[in-house]
Amino acid sequence: MDDNIIIRKCLAGDREIFEVLVNKYKNLLFSFAKTIISDHEDTVDIVQDSFVTAFTSLNKFNPEKNFKTWIMSITYNKCIDHTRRRKIFLKYFDKLKKEYKEKTFEKKQYENIEDSNLFKPALKKLSNKERSALAMQLNLNMTADEIGNVLNCSLNTVRVHLFNARSKIKKIMTSSMEPLK
Numbered sequence: 316m317d318d319n320i321i322i323r324k325c326l327a328g329d330r331e332i333f334e335v336l337v338n339k340y341k342n343l344l345f346s347f348a349k350t351i352i353s354d355h356e357d358t359v360d361i362v363q364d365s366f367v368t369a370f371t372s373l374n375k376f377n378p379e380k381n382f383k384t385w386i387m388s389i390t391y392n393k394c395i396d397h398t399r400r401r402k403i404f405l406k407y408f409d410k411l412k413k414e415y416k417e418k419t420f421e422k423k424q425y426e427n428i429e430d431s432n433l434f435k436p437a438l439k440k441l442s443n444k445e446r447s448a449l450a451m452q453l454n455l456n457m458t459a460d461e462i463g464n465v466l467n468c469s470l471n472t473v474r475v476h477l478f479n480a481r482s483k484i485k486k487i488m489t490s491s492m493e494p495l496k
Contacts, residue, residue: 318382326373333373337366340383343455344390350450351394351443361397365390384464387451391465395443437487445480448473 316335324332344365348358369376369386376385438446444466451457451465459473466473 319378322373322376322378322382325370330370333366333370336369336382336386340386341366343383344386346454347387347447347450348390348394350454351391351447352397357397361390361393365393368393381461381464384461387465388467391447394447398443437484440487441480441483442476444468445476445483448476449480452477 318336318339321332321335341362344362345358348361348365349355352358352361365386368389372389376382441449447466448462451462452459457465459470459477463470463473466476468476
């Protein structure tokens with residue numbers, strides 16, 4: 316069934332039909348959000364929140380647009396909000412940890428489990444838009460035009476994000492590899 320037909324029925328009062336859209340897009344949104352937010356539980360929460368937002372905002376949806384890109388835009392924005400809140404929390408946590416170390420004169424080094432993995436640290440050095448654009452292209456096989464609709468930017472800007480993402484990853488990966496002897 317066409318997304319616009321489902322949306323019209325939902326707006327006409329058949330709220331249970333929205334489940335068809337949930338079932339159609341839940342795996343796509345989860346995969347997309349997981350590339351930005353690595354925590355499983357947070358990703359599940361973001362996807363659920365995205366559907367709630369979409370459902371409560373259906374009257375604002377433009378039927379001339381693609382529902383898939385609209386719901387992905389909502390999910391992307393939820394991921395960015397989550398990332399911002401997490402950064403604020405981590406800064407606060409790091410400040411507390413530093414104060415604790417100074418008070419206890421503890422010089423212990425904390426290890427980051429992800430440091431052993433070569434690729435994840437490289438992805439973390441990308442901007443949110445670069446990482447998102449790359450994930451949408453590689454994991455979801457989306458076109459640059461579709462990515463532009465999700466990120467709300469022009470086709471050329473998407474191409475710049477993809478180019479920068481690949482360049483940064485290549486630079487990080489090659490600089491971290493030891494030369495062969």
